[in-house]
Amino acid sequence: MRVTKSDVVGEHLSHAVALRQFAIALCLVSLCGLPAALADDADPWSESIAERVREGMLLNHAGRYDAADQIWTELRQDFTDHPAGLIYAMETLYSRQVYDLFDPRFDATIESTGREAVRLARAWQATHPDSARAHLFVGQAEMQLGRFNAASRKFYAAGRHAERASDHLERALELDPELVDARFWYGMYLYSASELPNFLHWLDWLWFIPEGDANRGLEALREAAAAGDIERHSATLLLMNIFTYFERDRSEATRLARSLHERFPHNSFVHFELIRLLLSQRQYDATIVEANRLESHPAQRRLDRGRVGMARIWRARAFRATGDIDAAAEVLDRIEPDNDAVPLWGRGWARLLKGQVALASGRREKALSELEIVVEMDGISRAVRRRAGREIDRIRSE
Secondary structure, eight states: OOOOHHHHHTSSOSHHHHOOOOOOOOOOOOTTSSOHHHHTTTOTTOHHHHHHHHHHHHHHHTTOHHHHHHHHHHHHHHOTTOSHHHHHHHHHHHHHHTTOTTOOTTHHHHHHHHHHHHHHHHHHHHHOTTOHHHHHHHHHHHHHHHHHHHHTTOHHHHHHHHHHHHHHHHHHHHHOTTOHHHHHHHHHHHHHHHHHHHHHTTOTTOOOOOOOOHHHHHHHHHHHHHHOSSSHHHHHHHHHHHHHHTSOOHHHHHHHHHHHHHHOTTOHHHHHHHHHHHHHTTOHHHHHHHHHHHHTSOOOSHHHHHHHHHHHHHHHHHHHHTTOHHHHHHHHTTOOTTSTTSOHHHHHHHHHHHHHHHHHTTOHHHHHHHHHHHHHOSSSOHHHHHHHHHHHHHHHHO
């Protein structure tokens, strides 16, 4: 199960696997006129359930999480023994949690929802032993719990869930090689497992590490992004994160981010990732343009406020990089680093920039004050702390 580099440095979400948005849709009835819960009882993937999930995934990718939760709740109420509502409810939970890795508010719900999803998925698979979709359900549910355990540093448990997931995903593809959505989850497993040993090499006591294959994982994810039913956009998002944080192909990551942003223009997570990518490639003018666009969107929810706050910080970084210190200072004056409109990992960036801009303006004492706060902060990346330390050393040596 995948453990991201950003988990390790504490700056960014595991969303190399984790970073995907979904949610939800309409209640349908069967063609014969019976209530959906009765008509679908013998089928692990009836069209009425499939249509709800398709619409729900689009809503979730659009960032409409409340609507998503409502549909997943209705699915669970209408199909009490079916795992789909629980499995996709976890996607929305992860989408909400992506705001800040250090926010544990969703942990208990993710874990309990995942365990119930595994229970129901295994029950469906036992009833439908030759159904590719039933095996996919188990694989999805196990992968979701694996993601949770990996993010919680429970590496052994994460690996065990991943192993069980891979068995069912392989079986699903054996039964139905055209079930492209299974390739998304299997690709996630293969790529994540290929990265896991890089993070666990120091755990000499760990006898079990999932066996992965990055190239096969990428191939499967590309197939899902091109031809998936439910998981097409999820695969594109995961590929964007992989090319950003692991493959270091930011040109490809930017291409994928732009395609997602065009499809879901109000998804603040995707828009923010595009801004981050542009900044990392020193496309400062484009960074400023896109940051302004994101800042102009309504930000009523905590998630959106956080991304707008970070877009403002990235805009200040772009201004500073171009030498426009006055513009950077003007933007930073509108940022209160301790406000929850800035996520925990971003507060270090805000104060670092305030210190750097103060120094560039000749205000040494103000710069030292901000930078000394940064080196004492918790929950920020070591890279930001090191930058602040270097700036302090430079000031004191002059």
